[in-house]
Amino acid sequence: MSPQRETARLLGRCLAAVLVTASRFAFAHPVSMSEAVVDVRPDRTDVQLQVLVEELTLHYPVSANGDGIFPADELRKHAEQHADFLKRDLLLLDGKGNRLKCLSTGTEAEAIADEGVAQTALKNLSVKYRFQFGPVGDTGFVTVSQAFGGADAILPSIMDCMVMQAGVLADAPAQLLSKQSLTVKIDWASPPKPLKNWRELRLLREKRVQEQLGIASYGGLYSFIYVTPHEVRHEVLVPLLTLESWVKLKRRDPDFLDVEEQIAARPDIEAFFSERNPVLIDGARVKPVVDRVSFFGLDISDFAVNSKPRRVGVYQARVGVILTYPVARRAVTKSPQSEIPLQGPRRVDLTWDTFNKHAGFLRSIVYVHDGEPVERFLKPDQTTFSWEASPEELAPQPGMAPVASRLMRAPNLTESETIAESILGNVYRAFEYRDEEATYDALAMSVDGPLLRTLYLQIRKSLMISEQGDARSRIVSVRAVTSDLVTATKGEFDVDLTWRANGQVEHWGHIHSRENEHRARLTVADRDGSWKLIACRFLGQKRVRFQTNLRKKKDAMRARCG
Numbered sequence: 001m002s003p004q005r006e007t008a009r010l011l012g013r014c015l016a017a018v019l020v021t022a023s024r025f026a027f028a029h030p031v032s033m034s035e036a037v038v039d040v041r042p043d044r045t046d047v048q049l050q051v052l053v054e055e056l057t058l059h060y061p062v063s064a065n066g067d068g069i070f071p072a073d074e075l076r077k078h079a080e081q082h083a084d085f086l087k088r089d090l091l092l093l094d095g096k097g098n099r100l101k102c103l104s105t106g107t108e109a110e111a112i113a114d115e116g117v118a119q120t121a122l123k124n125l126s127v128k129y130r131f132q133f134g135p136v137g138d139t140g141f142v143t144v145s146q147a148f149g150g151a152d153a154i155l156p157s158i159m160d161c162m163v164m165q166a167g168v169l170a171d172a173p174a175q176l177l178s179k180q181s182l183t184v185k186i187d188w189a190s191p192p193k194p195l196k197n198w199r200e201l202r203l204l205r206e207k208r209v210q211e212q213l214g215i216a217s218y219g220g221l222y223s224f225i226y227v228t229p230h231e232v233r234h235e236v237l238v239p240l241l242t243l244e245s246w247v248k249l250k251r252r253d254p255d256f257l258d259v260e261e262q263i264a265a266r267p268d269i270e271a272f273f274s275e276r277n278p279v280l281i282d283g284a285r286v287k288p289v290v291d292r293v294s295f296f297g298l299d300i301s302d303f304a305v306n307s308k309p310r311r312v313g314v315y316q317a318r319v320g321v322i323l324t325y326p327v328a329r330r331a332v333t334k335s336p337q338s339e340i341p342l343q344g345p346r347r348v349d350l351t352w353d354t355f356n357k358h359a360g361f362l363r364s365i366v367y368v369h370d371g372e373p374v375e376r377f378l379k380p381d382q383t384t385f386s387w388e389a390s391p392e393e394l395a396p397q398p399g400m401a402p403v404a405s406r407l408m409r410a411p412n413l414t415e416s417e418t419i420a421e422s423i424l425g426n427v428y429r430a431f432e433y434r435d436e437e438a439t440y441d442a443l444a445m446s447v448d449g450p451l452l453r454t455l456y457l458q459i460r461k462s463l464m465i466s467e468q469g470d471a472r473s474r475i476v477s478v479r480a481v482t483s484d485l486v487t488a489t490k491g492e493f494d495v496d497l498t499w500r501a502n503g504q505v506e507h508w509g510h511i512h513s514r515e516n517e518h519r520a521r522l523t524v525a526d527r528d529g530s531w532k533l534i535a536c537r538f539l540g541q542k543r544v545r546f547q548t549n550l551r552k553k554k555d556a557m558r559a560r561c562g
Contacts, residue, residue, distance in 0.1 A: 145180065236323070451534060
């Protein structure tokens, strides 16, 4: 065996042990165990599968003699029969979800000696099977799944799986239960390089995390918990086959789910997630709003844009569910001379009790306000994530204050630009409230007269990011670019202003940023000692930038929140 294969085998065994320990899922003995090496080549896909000899004694009617020896001829006969069993239940797919055709099979049973195999040696000897499948072509992915024994299998089946690209480890090994999938990207333009040590494997994983927007595994169950001043949001990304262990989906084709079937499945999925896994905010249970149920394929760009619905392969698809739990609005001061604060929840308790053999634990990444992400594992013996605000977080967050008018003369160009920029900052910040009444209260601090309703509708529409299903962005910065003072008197002025607003929407652990440039003629007047916008005529707007990034993570990423 080559050094590369030996290293990868060691990594695979270690990773499998870690996964089993983390999930704390205890399998009863006996259990069906196998090891698979899938080697993807330009013209074919080779699979080597190793099965313990003990497996043959569990599946077929073969008995040991009085000395505890299983006869060689019986074992060899059943080893040949077992090739058909494995071929039937081993599934390989290309990047489009099409099954690869098995072209040839081979059995190597040299481990079965002529004198037979002793009972004590059954776990130490293996039969090797070689399968040759067709190529994945230029589809960019290969997916491996197994259902050894079928739906009525008595023995739980576990397959340690490692995917190679032309003999080089393509991604970290994984352990697959029945009907679980492993999908690995295949890149012929930039093939993987042989790994020499653990450090190189870690660097490979970190690179994949960045390339895949933090969604490092195509078959993993992901959870993202956001605590913000106005809502708690739980986003769950689950393999479709895992979801089907909770909610049965109807489909005509066993390998694909059509768009019409996705639409038909949404009510059942929404009902399941709405009723399970309660969330308490400040001690009161809050009913979730199901913001989104999306079906994703293998294209990672689907997480960056609002992709058009399309048929998905069930072994490769993931379902994204976004649940929003609104924070009850607290009393705020409506005086135009004081700030209107943003106050978030004091305490959050989120319970996750949806565990089974396909989802033995839930790994959550938690984002509290604009802080660094932290990692949390929920398990059958620890089902609740709890967060309590610190004294600093309990204090009112910086709010919006009126733009005071202290000038005893007409403002100049610089002053008018500064005043207009401050007013616009207040206008955008008003939309951080999700309650319409609170938004109006905040807008009234900076906008006066009939313009209030019109501007509310215009700004609300401009904050929607179509690439993210018209999710409302949060404006993080407003910056004046150019200005031209048209008229100015003591207490009122008109300015033609060009400004840029940088908005963000955060989903699935990454941030979608959009910067738009706007041009408008603004009329600003002194109202009871504060500058307010009384007229606005938009002259044009354009998209400046749209990009997707991961939220920056430091060493605190590995910290655990209590």
